[in-house]
Amino acid sequence: xxxxxxxxxxxxxxxxxxxxxxxxxxxxxxxxxxxxxxxxxxxxxxxxxxxxxxxxxxxxxxxxxxxxxxxxxxxxxxxxxxxxxxxxxxxxxxxxxxxxxxxxxxxxxxxxxxxxxxxxxxxxxxxxxxxxxxxxxxxxxxxxxxxxxxxxxxxxxxxxxxxxxxxxxxxxxxxxxxxxxxxxxxxxxxxxxxxxxx
Amino acid sequence: xxxxxxxxxxxxxxxxxxxxxxxxxxxxxxxxxxxxxxxxxxxxxxxxxxxxxxxxxxxxxxxxxxxxxxxxxxxxxxxxxxxxxxxxxxxxxxxxxxxxxxxxxxxxxxxxxxxxxxxxxxxxxxxxxxxxxxxxxxxxxxxxxxxxxxxxxxxxxxxxxxxxxxxxxxxxxxxxxxxxxxxxxxxxxxxxxxxxxxxxxxxxxxxxxxxxxxxxxxxxxxxxxxxxxxxxxxxxxxxxxxxxxxxxxxxxxxxxxxxxxxxxxxxxxxxxxxxxxxxxxxxxxxxxxxxxxxxxxxxxxxxxxxxxxxxxxxxxxxxxxxxxxxxxxxxxxxxxxxxxxxxxxxxxxxxxxxxxxxxxxxxxxxxxxxxxxxxxxxxxxxxxxxxxxxxxxxxxxxxxxxxxxxxxxxxxxxxxxxxxxxxxxxxxxxxxxxxxxxxxxxxxxxxxxxxxxxxxxxxxxxxxxxxxxxxxxxxxxxxxxxxxxxxxxxxxxxxxxxxxxxxxxxxxxxxxxxxxxxxxxxxxxxxxxxxxxxxxxxxxxxxxxxxxxxxxxxxxxxxxxxxxxxxxxxxxxxxxxxxxxxxxxxxxxxxxxxxxxxxxxxxxxxxxxxxxxxxxxxxxxxxxxxxxxxxxxxxxxxxxxxxxxxxxxxxxxxxxxxxxxxxxxxxxxxxxxxxxxxxxxxxxxxxxxxxxxxxxxxxxxxxxxxxxxxxxxxxxxxxxxxxxxxxxxxxxxxxxxxxxxxxxxxxxxxxxxxxxxxxxxx
Numbered sequence: 001x002x003x004x005x006x007x008x009x010x011x012x013x014x015x016x017x018x019x020x021x022x023x024x025x026x027x028x029x030x031x032x033x034x035x036x037x038x039x040x041x042x043x044x045x046x047x048x049x050x051x052x053x054x055x056x057x058x059x060x061x062x063x064x065x066x067x068x069x070x071x072x073x074x075x076x077x078x079x080x081x082x083x084x085x086x087x088x089x090x091x092x093x094x095x096x097x098x099x100x101x102x103x104x105x106x107x108x109x110x111x112x113x114x115x116x117x118x119x120x121x122x123x124x125x126x127x128x129x130x131x132x133x134x135x136x137x138x139x140x141x142x143x144x145x146x147x148x149x150x151x152x153x154x155x156x157x158x159x160x161x162x163x164x165x166x167x168x169x170x171x172x173x174x175x176x177x178x179x180x181x182x183x184x185x186x187x188x189x190x191x192x193x194x195x196x197x198x
Numbered sequence: 199x200x201x202x203x204x205x206x207x208x209x210x211x212x213x214x215x216x217x218x219x220x221x222x223x224x225x226x227x228x229x230x231x232x233x234x235x236x237x238x239x240x241x242x243x244x245x246x247x248x249x250x251x252x253x254x255x256x257x258x259x260x261x262x263x264x265x266x267x268x269x270x271x272x273x274x275x276x277x278x279x280x281x282x283x284x285x286x287x288x289x290x291x292x293x294x295x296x297x298x299x300x301x302x303x304x305x306x307x308x309x310x311x312x313x314x315x316x317x318x319x320x321x322x323x324x325x326x327x328x329x330x331x332x333x334x335x336x337x338x339x340x341x342x343x344x345x346x347x348x349x350x351x352x353x354x355x356x357x358x359x360x361x362x363x364x365x366x367x368x369x370x371x372x373x374x375x376x377x378x379x380x381x382x383x384x385x386x387x388x389x390x391x392x393x394x395x396x397x398x399x400x401x402x403x404x405x406x407x408x409x410x411x412x413x414x415x416x417x418x419x420x421x422x423x424x425x426x427x428x429x430x431x432x433x434x435x436x437x438x439x440x441x442x443x444x445x446x447x448x449x450x451x452x453x454x455x456x457x458x459x460x461x462x463x464x465x466x467x468x469x470x471x472x473x474x475x476x477x478x479x480x481x482x483x484x485x486x487x488x489x490x491x492x493x494x495x496x497x498x499x500x501x502x503x504x505x506x507x508x509x510x511x512x513x514x515x516x517x518x519x520x521x522x523x524x525x526x527x528x529x530x531x532x533x534x535x536x537x538x539x540x541x542x543x544x545x546x547x548x549x550x551x552x553x554x555x556x557x558x559x560x561x562x563x564x565x566x567x568x569x570x571x572x573x574x575x576x577x578x579x580x581x582x583x584x585x586x587x588x589x590x591x592x593x594x595x596x597x598x599x600x601x602x603x604x605x606x607x608x609x610x611x612x613x614x615x616x617x618x619x620x621x622x623x624x625x626x627x628x629x630x631x632x633x634x635x636x637x638x639x640x641x642x643x644x645x646x647x648x649x650x651x652x653x654x655x656x657x658x659x660x661x662x663x664x665x666x667x668x669x670x671x672x673x674x675x676x677x678x679x680x681x682x683x684x685x686x687x688x689x690x691x692x693x694x695x696x697x698x699x700x701x702x703x704x705x706x707x708x709x710x711x712x713x714x715x716x717x718x719x720x721x722x723x724x725x726x727x728x729x730x731x732x733x734x735x736x737x738x739x740x741x742x743x744x745x746x747x748x749x750x751x752x753x754x755x756x757x758x759x760x761x762x763x764x765x766x767x768x769x770x771x772x773x774x775x776x777x778x779x780x781x782x783x784x785x786x787x788x789x790x791x792x793x794x795x796x797x798x799x800x801x802x803x804x805x806x807x808x809x810x811x812x813x814x815x816x817x818x819x820x821x822x823x824x825x826x827x828x829x830x831x832x833x834x835x836x837x838x839x840x841x842x843x844x845x846x847x848x849x850x851x852x853x854x855x856x857x858x859x860x861x862x863x864x865x866x867x868x869x870x871x872x873x874x875x876x877x878x879x880x881x882x883x884x885x886x887x888x889x890x891x892x893x894x895x896x897x898x899x900x901x902x903x904x905x906x907x908x909x910x911x912x913x914x915x916x917x918x919x920x921x922x923x924x925x926x927x928x929x930x931x932x933x934x935x936x937x938x939x940x941x942x943x944x945x946x947x948x949x950x951x952x953x954x955x956x957x958x959x960x
Binding site: 002006009010013014016017020021024071074075 | 246247248249251252255256259260262263266267270271276280283287290294297
């Protein structure tokens with residue numbers, strides 16, 4: 001009887017552990033809830049940044065929407081950095097910080113160990129139709145939205161086949177418009193933008 | 199293991215078991231450090247990607263799993279296998295927290311290495327199983343294309359990679375398991391070798407000192423035999439039954455004492471534990487079984503003891519007490535219990551009797567204490583030397599001492615020398631003669647006053663019939679005796695008064711008869727006196743005087759004149775005498791009337807004592823009737839009588855005749871106090887109802903009386919009037935008091951009138 005009780009007890013405990021793992025995994029696999037007042041911005045739509053980010057006439061723009069407090073954002077810092085290192089000469093990279101915390105440009109640059117521009121204006125996210133972090137946005141030299149979506153199907157960004165941002169960037173730079181992305185790429189996954197941003 | 203078996207007779211397994219127990223304890227202690235570290239490492243990793251829920255939830259459950267099993271089954275090694283699983287889970291937790299970081303897999307190696315400490319290669323298996331099962335299931339699911347499973351960063355978890363992964367892990371676990379096995383083997387070998395060396399050393403010593411050893415052995419054998427014999431005799435002497443319970447066989451082996459104690463023959467049936475259980479009293483079985491289980495399960499318990507009732511072959515239950523030692527194997531699991539059972543029925547019965555006696559004794563003590571504490575009498579117990587060994591609180595307080603302080607004192611400390619000496623002699627005499635001195639009265643002096651004590655003293659005899667002192671009590675009967683004397687005197691006085699009363703009644707009766715006769719004679723004399731005219735001699739003298747001439751002629755002038763003068767003087771003397779007699783008769787008749795009045799009053803008084811007739815009486819009518827009876831007197835004296843009596847005056851209960859007599863007496867006194875020449879001649883009568891009483895006031899303007907008279911007013915026979923008996927007010931007061939009322943007669947002084955107030959109950 002006692003042995004049976006112990007076995008039952010251990011089964012309950014180990015089931016609890018299983019539930020913990022499953023629940024955390026399931027929670028992160030859900031898409032980010034769409035904000036109630038969200039204004040959709042379609043691909044190829046012209047983005048008006050009101051000269052908040054200046055580029056030369058021939059320069060396209062890669063915006064990385066980043067929140068240091070968001071675990072998902074932190075997951076792919078290395079991946080973003082690899083993109084900058086690889087394509088830094090072909091496109092202008094910039095980081096848009098969407099955080100409730102106060103950071104300086106230098107602090108953000110130190111986190112990535114990059115010297116690319118850092119912006120704290122949340123209206124940029126609204127203009128681009130971004131409502132989660134991390135998100136990648138590619139704007140061509142005509143200010144048209146080429147890509148807005150996730151970096152990867154997984155949180156860890158190790159899946160080469162689903163490195164959506166990289167694939168978008170490569171097709172953009174090679175003028176290959178034939179690449180199409182599924183919902184896993186375009187439907188925003190990750191952390192919600194904090195409601196109160198200073 | 200073979201080596202262990204070969205030296206088992208030398209006690210090597212004991213060393214091995216002890217060593218393994220040490221390993222277990224040391225390893226448990228180490229795990230108590232490692233596991234919390236594992237838990238805290240989860241917190242360190244949580245900081246990277248905010249995986250706090252996982253670190254707290256999974257880490258806590260792992261700790262609970264390990265420690266709960268360890269506490270629940272302290273004698274089992276199951277918790278060590280749980281620990282192995284927990285290490286596997288912690289590794290999975292870290293990998294999850296750090297998003298599959300390869301380095302996290304090293305925790306499998308750390309866990310595996312830690313488990314070596316238990317020197318049990320089997321502990322590697324649960325962790326290996328966790329790793330294999332986890333990788334197999336999730337790898338299979340991912341390869342099957344289940345979208346929600348993300349298990350590896352590799353696109354496709356190939357079988358080759360899986361096998362490589364598994365083989366490497368298996369190698370690690372195998373190597374660690376091998377080290378655990380080798381370590382245990384080497385350690386046991388070391389222990390065995392040490393034991394063997396000890397044994398060989400002993401053998402060599404034995405070889406060198408064989409004769410000495412043999413002699414010692416012989417001596418030991420002799421001592422052992424003697425010891426066994428002593429033990430046997432001791433067992434027989436103590437009537438104990440030795441038993442040996444083997445848990446693996448579920449048997450109890452009984453010694454010879456079992457048959458002696460309980461009357462059962464030792465048979466295969468009696469060896470069964472069930473037999474023992476069937477004989478334990480049903481009310482005790484559950485309790486005893488629980489104590490056995492508790493002692494057995496607690497690894498630190500070495501002995502067990504219990505008391506219960508055991509059914510004997512003759513059908514009686516015996517009270518038994520058992521004491522036993524618990525033998526355990528190398529894992530601390532109880533395997534045998536050896537003990538002795540002793541029949542304590544007589545002791546138990548003695549205890550019950552003792553408890554009963556104690557209870558009765560306590561009750562008796564309580565009763566005695568209550569008596570000694572509360573009785574208002576002098577109660578004491580004294581030893582042979584008449585020193586107090588126990589005294590009542592009343593006695594101690596009487597001498598200004600506490601109950602404890604008076605102990606040890608004697609009468610010489612408390613009373614006068616004379617009294618103490620007398621009491622001492624009395625008590626010594628009582629002890630010698632064994633004769634009690636019951637209810638005698640003695641007188642002592644206390645504070646200068648005589649005090650009467652009613653005392654009783656008896657010899658104090660113990661259970662063996664020996665006189666060990668005296669005891670007794672005394673009560674102060676001074677007041678009782680005084681009261682008895684007063685009652686006796688009162689009865690005596692009453693009897694005397696009654697006798698006097700009866701004599702007086704007879705005397706009065708005789709006097710009354712005599713007076714009546716005397717009165718009738720006086721009236722006859724008076725009548726005769728009136729018939730006998732005193733003028734006859736005077737008329738004869740006048741006749742001779744008219745016939746003087748003839749008388750002179752006949753007797754001569756001298757003689758005639760002398761005869762006439764003699765007749766005249768005789769007539770005058772007769773007249774005077776007759777007047778005097780008449781006056782005296784009238785006085786005598788007045789006196790007789792007075793005596794008759796006195797007798798009438800006395801007769802009324804007697805009849806008043808005898809009759810207690812009570813009827814509703816209207817006092818207003820009584821007063822009016824009384825005034826009507828006295829009307830001639832008041833009119834003759836010209837007294838102005840005023841009445842102030844309400845018509846609705848309440849009725850009272852009483853004897854109308856008696857009350858009228860009382861009112862008449864008061865009114866007569868008032869009338870008598872008013873003389874012809876009094877300046878004012880008034881009598882005012884008023885009556886009111888007040889506070890449940892009816893008050894009658896009679897106020898006159900008579901001569902009044904002074905203070906000395908006032909004090910004697912109600913005294914029997916006291917009077918201020920020449921022709922009165924002095925019974926009027928005395929009788930009036932008796933009548934009023936017989937009616938439960940009061941009377942008061944006052945005056946402000948002579949010539950100032952008087953006021954009589956009668957209060958009667960309504």
